Amino acid sequence: MSCFRAAAVAALLIPLLPIVGAQTIVVENATIPANESTIAPAVASVDAHESNSTADLFVGETLQLTDAVLANLTELELSNITLFSFQNESSSTETLSKRTIFGKCKTYPGDYFWPSELTWRLFNILLGDALIETVPYASSCYDSFENFDAAKCNFITNNWINASIYHTEDPTSVNAVLFQGSTCMPPALVPAETECSIGGYPAYSVAVRNVAQIQLAVNFARNLNLRLVIKNTGHDFSAKSVGMGALSIWTHNLKQTQFFKNYWQGSYYGPAFKLGTGVQAFEAYEAARQHGVTIVGGEGRTVGVMGGFLLGGGHSPLSSLYGMGADQVLSMEVVTADGRFVTASETSHPDLFWALRGGGGSTFGVVTSVVVKAYPKIKVTTMTYLLATGPSVTVDQFWAALRAFFDGFITYTDAGNYEYFRISKVGEGQFISDMGPWFAPGMSKAQLEELVAPLFAKFEALGVHVDPVYTEYDDYYDAWLASFPVEPFASDSIRQASRLFPKSNWQDAAKLNATFDAVKSVVEEGGYLIAFNIAAAPKGGYPDNAVNPAWRNTVLHAILASLWNVSNSEADIKAASDKLTFDWMQRWRDVSPGAGSYMSEADYIEPDFTQAFFGSKYPKLYRLKQLYDPFGVFYAHTAVGSEDWQMSEKILGNLPSQNSRLCRK
Numbered sequence: 001m002s003c004f005r006a007a008a009v010a011a012l013l014i015p016l017l018p019i020v021g022a023q024t025i026v027v028e029n030a031t032i033p034a035n036e037s038t039i040a041p042a043v044a045s046v047d048a049h050e051s052n053s054t055a056d057l058f059v060g061e062t063l064q065l066t067d068a069v070l071a072n073l074t075e076l077e078l079s080n081i082t083l084f085s086f087q088n089e090s091s092s093t094e095t096l097s098k099r100t101i102f103g104k105c106k107t108y109p110g111d112y113f114w115p116s117e118l119t120w121r122l123f124n125i126l127l128g129d130a131l132i133e134t135v136p137y138a139s140s141c142y143d144s145f146e147n148f149d150a151a152k153c154n155f156i157t158n159n160w161i162n163a164s165i166y167h168t169e170d171p172t173s174v175n176a177v178l179f180q181g182s183t184c185m186p187p188a189l190v191p192a193e194t195e196c197s198i199g200g201y202p203a204y205s206v207a208v209r210n211v212a213q214i215q216l217a218v219n220f221a222r223n224l225n226l227r228l229v230i231k232n233t234g235h236d237f238s239a240k241s242v243g244m245g246a247l248s249i250w251t252h253n254l255k256q257t258q259f260f261k262n263y264w265q266g267s268y269y270g271p272a273f274k275l276g277t278g279v280q281a282f283e284a285y286e287a288a289r290q291h292g293v294t295i296v297g298g299e300g301r302t303v304g305v306m307g308g309f310l311l312g313g314g315h316s317p318l319s320s321l322y323g324m325g326a327d328q329v330l331s332m333e334v335v336t337a338d339g340r341f342v343t344a345s346e347t348s349h350p351d352l353f354w355a356l357r358g359g360g361g362s363t364f365g366v367v368t369s370v371v372v373k374a375y376p377k378i379k380v381t382t383m384t385y386l387l388a389t390g391p392s393v394t395v396d397q398f399w400a401a402l403r404a405f406f407d408g409f410i411t412y413t414d415a416g417n418y419e420y421f422r423i424s425k426v427g428e429g430q431f432i433s434d435m436g437p438w439f440a441p442g443m444s445k446a447q448l449e450e451l452v453a454p455l456f457a458k459f460e461a462l463g464v465h466v467d468p469v470y471t472e473y474d475d476y477y478d479a480w481l482a483s484f485p486v487e488p489f490a491s492d493s494i495r496q497a498s499r500l501f502p503k504s505n506w507q508d509a510a511k512l513n514a515t516f517d518a519v520k521s522v523v524e525e526g527g528y529l530i531a532f533n534i535a536a537a538p539k540g541g542y543p544d545n546a547v548n549p550a551w552r553n554t555v556l557h558a559i560l561a562s563l564w565n566v567s568n569s570e571a572d573i574k575a576a577s578d579k580l581t582f583d584w585m586q587r588w589r590d591v592s593p594g595a596g597s598y599m600s601e602a603d604y605i606e607p608d609f610t611q612a613f614f615g616s617k618y619p620k621l622y623r624l625k626q627l628y629d630p631f632g633v634f635y636a637h638t639a640v641g642s643e644d645w646q647m648s649e650k651i652l653g654n655l656p657s658q659n660s661r662l663c664r665k
């Protein structure tokens with residue numbers, strides 16, 4: 001990194017183009033490699049004190065694009081440098097009207113205004129060689145990209161779904177591949193497939209390691225009217241980190257972590273972490289364990305807990321006790337749509353700070369780091385059991401036992417617990433539900449046994465016997481590691497949706513009956529249920545932020561999946577897909593009017609998504625979107641303001657395809 005600063009003077013070399021090869025430039029008539037030490041990207045090292053954050057900037061955050069750097073480059077008569085300039089009300093409006101076909105669509109490969117090879121090369125040089133032209137992850141299985149590699153293909157095929165974590169390591173691969181267009185699946189998973197194409201994957205990505213690269217990418221995309229996406233892990237259920245022909249900012253390498261034993265900000269004084277937005281759950285948890293504290297993150301091992309997770313709310317095994325991931329934030333560093341780098345906190349751009357905590361990813365800016373609260377080390381008791389129909393449990397007993405479990409949802413979350421369970425139909429008249437795990441932070445085994453004694457007494461009264469397995473841990477990390485294996489996810493034969501059922505449904509016997517029946521009926525018809533008894537209104541309170549208010553009133557976050565076989569006819573696949581949104585989920589919506597859904601584990605075509613994902617926070621979020629991103633630089637499917645845009649094509653007749661053009665409505 002230090003070579004960036006040392007080479008600042010080398011910016012002088014830039015006017016001595018032409019660029020000869022992708023990685024060479026001609027300087028004083030000699031061809032030399034263009035890399036981060038020969039060409040200074042437009043980077044200057046900025047003193048941390050210019051930030052409003054009380055935490056020092058990470059090294060990568062001190063490397064910034066500033067007006068002075070741009071002025072230097074402009075002085076050197078490199079006219080193209082306007083491609084990288086910051087937002088300017090008049091010139092940006094002019095660019096947009098000039099570069100947009102009928103003033104509506106983003107610019108795509110093949111369009112007249114698509115940047116030339118040379119422009120991409122110049123961009124890459126300024127980026128310090130961080131630009132990657134997309135080669136789809138599974139392309140080694142095909143000849144289409146001239147990189148056939150049987151061994152690599154075999155590895156990717158074997159890990160595509162089960163070890164869903166590998167998609168994270170690739171600059172553009174995502175898990176919710178259906179919405180990408182399934183254009184480059186491992187052939188073993190799509191038997192008829194013979195070709196691999198780029199589809200809805202972005203055209204280029206930038207493997208960013210510093211703020212200047214992000215600013216260059218944001219400015220370049222805005223000035224050239226390109227579609228811009230941000231990819232962290234690619235785990236989003238709605239594939240919000242892909243887009244055809246887009247330029248992608250890949251934040252995966254922003255991995256720096258820093259612990260503060262005593263961090264002061266506003267009314268908070270206590271332990272905290274500053275974490276880069278590329279940090280994943282397992283890394284955040286390892287850092288917390290190392291310092292003897294606890295951090296609020298998700299259950300999934302590889303989730304980008306400082307990225308889309310936290311920006312969209314972020315539920316955790318600790319949420320019933322400490323609230324959402326977004327509730328833990330003390331400050332953030334952000335590149336906004338105008339290309340500027342700012343601190344968002346209670347005292348610096350407080351409206352932006354409010355919106356970023358729960359208002360969703362890829363909407364208000366590219367976050368580079370987050371300072372979050374840490375909590376003292378905490379003991380945890382977990383418990384697992386299996387409930388299944390069989391010789392000793394009839395279908396009626398099965399549902400009666402589940403109903404007894406549902407009856408206690410308020411009691412369990414009031415005790416700070418979180419239960420992660422699944423229910424599915426495994427054959428005619430055969431059902432299974434595994435509790436995996438019941439997670440009781442702060443409780444000993446004896447305390448949890450006492451809490452659940454009435455439940456198991458009810459089970460016994462119903463004639464249902466289960467064998468709960470309790471494990472006591474003296475640290476959150478150990479409990480989390482033992483409880484949550486890597487989850488499979490990257491099939492294109494699945495659609496999911498979710499509902500945050502209101503607590504009030506548990507305070508009215510008729511409503512609880514209706515709620516339980518709505519859950520039961522969809523499982524009976526083959527829906528796969530993954531659910532959490534969770535509440536996000538901790539006794540200690542929570543800040544005012546953009547988290548979906550439905551989270552504050554829920555005791556059940558339920559995810560429902562509809563699955564099909566890739567060999568089914570298109571009509572059958574469409575029927576399975578539509579059934580999820582318009583039949584099964586409608587039953588859930590009918591028993592929970594006005595409630596919501598979790599945007600990060602959501603139905604891709606959630607009806608009235610602005611209400612469902614943002615509730616009463618939406619009008620303010622929409623206003624702030626217009627203020628912070630007037631030119632529509634950031635777009636993601638179902639993000640704030642996305643209702644003003646549309647994709648030109650649909651999958652199965654109603655799923656906007658990321659493998660198509662994005663245009664203003």
Ligand SMILES: Cc1cc2nc3c(=O)[nH]c(=O)nc-3n(C[C@H](O)[C@H](O)[C@H](O)COP(=O)(O)OP(=O)(O)OC[C@H]3O[C@@H](n4cnc5c(N)ncnc54)[C@H](O)[C@@H]3O)c2cc1C
Nearest residue numbers: 232233234235236240298299300304307308315361362367
């Ligand atoms: C196996 C698995 C387990 C999960 N477990 C949980 C869980 O326990 N709790 C929970 O709440 N959710 C969970 N999720 C859902 C998860 O929160 C979402 O998938 C979330 O979108 C992941 O964010 P990401 O940054 O990792 O992924 P990405 O798909 O890379 O990003 C998601 C969205 O955020 C944007 N984004 C990412 N980083 C930034 C940034 N730095 N600045 C601005 N925008 C950004 C992206 O553009 C995209 O729109 C799980 C998902 C999976 C696949």
Ligand SMILES: *[C@@H]1O[C@H](CO)[C@@H](O)[C@H](O)[C@H]1NC(C)=O
Nearest residue numbers: 016017026027028029030031
């Ligand atoms: C580079 O080459 C051009 C054309 O051959 C020549 O006019 C110029 O003087 C050369 N510059 C240097 C610094 O050698």
Ligand SMILES: *[C@@H]1O[C@H](CO)[C@@H](O)[C@H](O)[C@H]1NC(C)=O
Nearest residue numbers: 032033034035036037038039
């Ligand atoms: C960049 O090029 C210089 C000059 O050829 C070379 O010495 C250096 O090793 C290169 N650095 C990188 C990171 O490739």
Ligand SMILES: *[C@@H]1O[C@H](CO)[C@@H](O)[C@H](O)[C@H]1NC(C)=O
Nearest residue numbers: 008009012043044068069072
């Ligand atoms: C501008 O260029 C000069 C060299 O001409 C250099 O000394 C200075 O550091 C540059 N300023 C910035 C902000 O990059």
Ligand SMILES: *[C@@H]1O[C@H](CO)[C@@H](O)[C@H](O)[C@H]1NC(C)=O
Nearest residue numbers: 086087088089090091092094
């Ligand atoms: C904005 O751009 C216009 C036209 O390019 C220019 O004349 C003006 O000075 C710029 N304004 C600012 C504040 O940079």
Ligand SMILES: *[C@@H]1O[C@H](CO)[C@@H](O)[C@H](O)[C@H]1NC(C)=O
Nearest residue numbers: 017079080116118119120122
């Ligand atoms: C710079 O801009 C000019 C005029 O717009 C164009 O002719 C030239 O090709 C551009 N150069 C690069 C490297 O993009």
Ligand SMILES: *[C@@H]1O[C@H](CO)[C@@H](O)[C@H](O)[C@H]1NC(C)=O
Nearest residue numbers: 157158159160161162163488
């Ligand atoms: C993935 O896991 C499932 C269930 O454990 C197993 O049946 C399947 O064979 C695995 N697939 C691969 C490709 O490893």
Ligand SMILES: *[C@@H]1O[C@H](CO)[C@@H](O)[C@H](O)[C@H]1NC(C)=O
Nearest residue numbers: 050051052342343347348349
């Ligand atoms: C610091 O905070 C002030 C007041 O909100 C704001 O005007 C300024 O832009 C902030 N600076 C940064 C770098 O965020």
Ligand SMILES: *[C@@H]1O[C@H](CO)[C@@H](O)[C@H](O)[C@H]1NC(C)=O
Nearest residue numbers: 508509510511512513514516
């Ligand atoms: C709820 O369902 C149970 C069992 O079907 C029934 O006995 C009870 O009367 C119902 N309660 C209400 C208020 O509808």
Ligand SMILES: *[C@@H]1O[C@H](CO)[C@@H](O)[C@H](O)[C@H]1NC(C)=O
Nearest residue numbers: 526562563564565566568576
């Ligand atoms: C897929 O096909 C298999 C084998 O034919 C069958 O057992 C399974 O139930 C089917 N799954 C779905 C979701 O249709």
